[in-house]
Amino acid sequence: MNYRHGYHAGNFADVIKHIALVAILQHLKKKDAAFTVLDSHAGRGRYDLTGEQAGKTGEARNGIARLNGLSGPLPEALATYFSLARQSHAYPGSPLIAAQLLRNQDRLIAIEKHPEEFAVLKEVLMPFRGATVENGDGYARAVKLLPPVSRRGLVLMDPPFESPDEFSALAKALRDGARKFATGIFLAWYPIKSQAEVDGFTGEVLAGDITRALVVDTRITAPEGKLSRAGLLVINPPYGFAATMQDMAKVIGARLGTAVTVQCITGSE
Numbered sequence: 001m002n003y004r005h006g007y008h009a010g011n012f013a014d015v016i017k018h019i020a021l022v023a024i025l026q027h028l029k030k031k032d033a034a035f036t037v038l039d040s041h042a043g044r045g046r047y048d049l050t051g052e053q054a055g056k057t058g059e060a061r062n063g064i065a066r067l068n069g070l071s072g073p074l075p076e077a078l079a080t081y082f083s084l085a086r087q088s089h090a091y092p093g094s095p096l097i098a099a100q101l102l103r104n105q106d107r108l109i110a111i112e113k114h115p116e117e118f119a120v121l122k123e124v125l126m127p128f129r130g131a132t133v134e135n136g137d138g139y140a141r142a143v144k145l146l147p148p149v150s151r152r153g154l155v156l157m158d159p160p161f162e163s164p165d166e167f168s169a170l171a172k173a174l175r176d177g178a179r180k181f182a183t184g185i186f187l188a189w190y191p192i193k194s195q196a197e198v199d200g201f202t203g204e205v206l207a208g209d210i211t212r213a214l215v216v217d218t219r220i221t222a223p224e225g226k227l228s229r230a231g232l233l234v235i236n237p238p239y240g241f242a243a244t245m246q247d248m249a250k251v252i253g254a255r256l257g258t259a260v261t262v263q264c265i266t267g268s269e
């Protein structure tokens with residue numbers, strides 16, 4: 001477990017993923033009924049963009065930093081994301097973004113395996129009454145905890161892709177999870193280094209009983225050896241999610257240098 005998200009926090013892939021997260025949570029908040037967010041690979045929750053790790057890769061400089069000062073009429077999800085991400089140099093990770101958007105009735109369960117990352121996560125989420133943290137294996141715990149008592153919600157799976165079998169572990173967890181929580185929204189992140197590998201992954205997920213899913217594909221021009229393409233798989237995307245992501249991409253694309261495509265891979269939007 002060498003992966004530390006601090007090297008990548010606030011990069012282009014984080015920006016797109018976190019905007020998608022905000023868009024989904026805003027959709028869930030349209031109804032008063034409680035929802036639950038399960039974040040299986042939560043990370044430490046807060047990242048110092050002026051720190052050593054961020055400085056070493058410079059990824060945030062080519063990500064969130066490029067959006068500094070962007071204003072004007074913004075799509076709602078983007079405006080909310082900026083209001084959370086620009087509060088300080090400390091960039092919020094997915095569990096902190098989710099925790100800040102919870103209402104009294106909503107819950108967050110954030111799981112992180114790495115003991116040091118977990119210790120920080122625990123501190124970061126301490127002020128949030130609706131949030132609980134677990135130190136353990138995110139896949140096993142997330143599937144075990146489904147369906148949530150609220151029967152509404154989002155499962156975010158954002159593994160580190162350190163091990164060669166991560167795609168198949170992720171596909172299995174998504175299938176098992178969707179079987180237990182068929183109405184749940186699932187958001188999974190993955191790097192795209194080979195289209196064949198990604199096609200194999202989506203094929204494996206769709207072989208389960210999944211009737212609606214879309215993918216968001218983001219490309220950026222990056223130096224040799226750096227990640228230049230990333231994907232999000234969304235199972236049971238909220239109504240209007242594809243349009244929200246496309247609107248957002250139009251606003252930030254030129255600054256961030258990203259090309260975003262959203263494609264339905266099964267069922268209708």
Ligand SMILES: C[S@@+](CC[C@H](N)C(=O)[O-])C[C@H]1O[C@@H](n2cnc3c(N)ncnc32)[C@H](O)[C@@H]1O
Nearest residue numbers: 005041042043093094112113114137138158160
């Ligand atoms: C990509 S980062 C998560 C970033 C976070 N979701 C965000 O958007 O801010 C992946 C995290 O998963 C953790 N991790 C690795 N294996 C894990 C496992 N089996 N279960 C839970 N967490 C794990 C790593 O320590 C790392 O913090």
